[in-house]
Amino acid sequence: MSTHDQDKLEQELDELQRQYRAAARDEPPTLLDQAVLNRARRAAERHAIRPWSFSWMHATATAALVVLGLAVVMQVRDAPGPPEAPAALSKEPRLDYQDEQDGPDRAVDALKAFRQREAEALEDQQNAQKSELLRELREEAIRPAAPAPAAEPPVLIFRPVPAGWQRHTKADSSIAAAARVDEAASAEAVGQSQQRAAAPAGQEADADVLEFSGETRVLASAEEWLTWIIELKQAGLERAWRSELEAFGEVFPDHAVPEELLATELEDPGPAPQDP
Amino acid sequence: MVGSECVHSDPRSPAALGLVRALGYALAMRDLKDEQLMQDYASGSMQAFEELYTRYRLPLYRYFRRQAPDEATANDLYQGCWEKVIAARRRYRPAAPFRAWLFRIAHNHAMDFHRARKPGASDPLEGVPDGKPGPEELLDGAAQGQRLLAALAALPPEQKDAILLRFESGLGLEDIGKLTGVARETVKSRLRYATQKMKQALSK
Numbered sequence: 304m305s306t307h308d309q310d311k312l313e314q315e316l317d318e319l320q321r322q323y324r325a326a327a328r329d330e331p332p333t334l335l336d337q338a339v340l341n342r343a344r345r346a347a348e349r350h351a352i353r354p355w356s357f358s359w360m361h362a363t364a365t366a367a368l369v370v371l372g373l374a375v376v377m378q379v380r381d382a383p384g385p386p387e388a389p390a391a392l393s394k395e396p397r398l399d400y401q402d403e404q405d406g407p408d409r410a411v412d413a414l415k416a417f418r419q420r421e422a423e424a425l426e427d428q429q430n431a432q433k434s435e436l437l438r439e440l441r442e443e444a445i446r447p448a449a450p451a452p453a454a455e456p457p458v459l460i461f462r463p464v465p466a467g468w469q470r471h472t473k474a475d476s477s478i479a480a481a482a483r484v485d486e487a488a489s490a491e492a493v494g495q496s497q498q499r500a501a502a503p504a505g506q507e508a509d510a511d512v513l514e515f516s517g518e519t520r521v522l523a524s525a526e527e528w529l530t531w532i533i534e535l536k537q538a539g540l541e542r543a544w545r546s547e548l549e550a551f552g553e554v555f556p557d558h559a560v561p562e563e564l565l566a567t568e569l570e571d572p573g574p575a576p577q578d579p
Numbered sequence: 580m581v582g583s584e585c586v587h588s589d590p591r592s593p594a595a596l597g598l599v600r601a602l603g604y605a606l607a608m609r610d611l612k613d614e615q616l617m618q619d620y621a622s623g624s625m626q627a628f629e630e631l632y633t634r635y636r637l638p639l640y641r642y643f644r645r646q647a648p649d650e651a652t653a654n655d656l657y658q659g660c661w662e663k664v665i666a667a668r669r670r671y672r673p674a675a676p677f678r679a680w681l682f683r684i685a686h687n688h689a690m691d692f693h694r695a696r697k698p699g700a701s702d703p704l705e706g707v708p709d710g711k712p713g714p715e716e717l718l719d720g721a722a723q724g725q726r727l728l729a730a731l732a733a734l735p736p737e738q739k740d741a742i743l744l745r746f747e748s749g750l751g752l753e754d755i756g757k758l759t760g761v762a763r764e765t766v767k768s769r770l771r772y773a774t775q776k777m778k779q780a781l782s783k
Contacts, residue, residue, distance in 0.1 A: 326724025
């Protein structure tokens, strides 16, 4: 179609439009207008209650919270756990299933070896304390006479508590008795129940290796040490109190020893009494 | 905004002050373009919508009145079209002219209506609307207009839609082609045939 034809078409359309506008005078009813406007107003009010800025801020805050939470979770997950205590002295050797399958002897051997290592470690610690105390005492003796201090500072003596001490001190307690029965039963399970369950505490202390409970008794003076030795003797821990008395003699060679300890010190300890 | 109601009230009363303020706002709205008004309405301004509605209520209603078989159907189509506009207010982008956007919605709404009709039903696009001229009307000046409306109603659907879009929206051939999804030359051809048929009907 040429430009002339298009212009002619446009003129005809304009003329028809003019006549059409004059003829078509339809209007929407007023009720229809009100319905449309009410609908638009409700939509605008909904929008005003939740404006664009609010929804944007809400979405941003939600996203930030989610990211922060994820970061915290990942950081907690990646953080290293608490440092484990050295297993050598704090834990007994694990008797795993393989050990039990190999037989109770192997498990008992492992337990003995562990306790021996523990006793050796405590003995080393004890020897180090002894030598330190001896060195200090010798220096004190060599030192020229000086004006005596107004009050002698207390000397702390750390002594390992032998195994079975608690049991003996609470021998009358029914709970302790029940615990002893339970221990005997468990020892029986690993194959050595016959000897340990029947043996009294004193005999247990006379074993080849002196066992310690892992606790340490803090003594403030030589007198307290002697009292502690007497308590050990009264508890029937023969090997323990003799060992303590020997150590006491090395540390305090000139200190007086009670008669009850001297009388028995010369005696041969002999075999511990056997339970019937 | 819709309908001119005469309000008799004390000019010092709050209602009168509110009316004055609304009138001032409406005057300011007059200078705004359609696109800005639609954006304002999308932001929650009801006055902007009222201004838009005032501008387009008559063209849109006439468009549907010529497409529908009766007034009730035209009312339903008209209301449904505005509801679509309201629902789509946040999707409107001012890159496209509001007029073209509005009549695209109207065109699609009308096409949906015709597709949804039963196949056996009479095609309203080819029928004659209620304004069919009577013998006495043909004698005066209004008779010419009624004949024109009758000829318009008798047009094929595509031609009638094209010429109604031309009359009511004022869009050019290019925009009508984009709106209806056909080429510009196709729109021109439809308009030329429609014009010829209407002229023939008027010359009888």
